Amino acid sequence: MGEVFEGYERQYCEISASLARKCTAASALQGEKLKQKASEIKSGIDGAEGLIRNMDLEARNQQPSVRAGLLAKLREYKSDLNNLKGALKRVTTGNTQQGSREELLESGMAETLGVSADQKSRLLRTTEKQNQTTDRIRDSHRTMLETEDLGVSLLQDLHQQRQRLIHAHDTLDNVDDNIGKSRRIMGAMVRRMDRNKWIIGFIITLLVLAILVILYFKFVH
Template sequence: MSELFQTYESEYELAHQEAEQKLSQISDLAGDKRRTAMRDVERATDECLEILDQMNLEIQNMSTNERSSYNAKLRTYKATVDKSKKQLKFLQDNTNRDELFLGRTQESSDPSSHDYQRQQLLKNNASLERSSDRLRDSQRVALETEEIGSSILNDLRGQREQLVNSRNQLIDADGYVDKSIRTLRSMTRRLAANKLISYAIIAVLVILILLVIASKFT
């Protein structure tokens, strides 16, 4: 298993646990605390989706045999996040409907407490740092993929040059074969002509011999 994928799984579990914990508390909260808890759940589920995107990128760099099991795991994680978001949407709709029914004005969504603001800022900074780390990991994976692609292209160029050279050699060899065939045909024609000349000379000599013999008996 990819170590980077395992790291993403650990981050996903933390973010998902936070979302589930906050979801279980929302029904017991009211006012600003309820709104704050819902925002925390929304932030945690969004973070889960970001992590799943990084997992998907990592899966693309795995072998074909590994991808099927990891894709199944990724779909399970995605379905779990979607379920959490649906629960959050249901709670948000209920909260808005209750506030509208009671005629209450919307309360401020940001607590005035300095300590609370500081905690929220620290949480946001931590989330930003995790997102930055994942972005750097994605850039590293992209660079590695680009290097692999460049290496493959160079290999393909080398193979293409070899094929072109082989093709040129075959063309040259084909030319030599054509020349050899033409030479053999020419030699064959000359041999045939020489045979005819030889037969003609023999025939003339035979005739002359016969004439000489005939002249002696006359």
């Protein structure tokens, strides 16, 4: 149930209770005072009708699961308002004669206002139950949203971890490539060093032979 509807509902219950008390008080009035009180009650009934129209519009904008309960409550509020209108009519028409006024006060008004009070009590209990149900639905909806947010957060974390793993894999590939290049370079250097060793060894051998030849010719001849 929307908070707007609940606000209209509270206003209506307050106005309805006030109008019931005013109808009871008006049943004892006559003449100009009765007219003033009747005008005041009529104004209050008009305001109550406006609240019911607002509640009707608000209820029809709710989800189907909530709308049915609100419309059922509205039917009871409309019945309550019709009782108030009937009470006002009997007050204004019944006060033309003292006897009619007494009869209205003792029978019709007591019955009408008693029914109205019973309806208000029943409506308030129904409203309280529906509010509790609505609170549970709202809590469930909030839990669902929190679970959904948690799921989205987990998916985002998993996506970030996947991106980091992909980046790490790419980095490892680059490292492997660099290691492969380094191995090839080191292999080429080792081969070059081996070749240089053989060349140096060959040169040293030639030098040793040359020295020996020189010494031979020097001491023999």
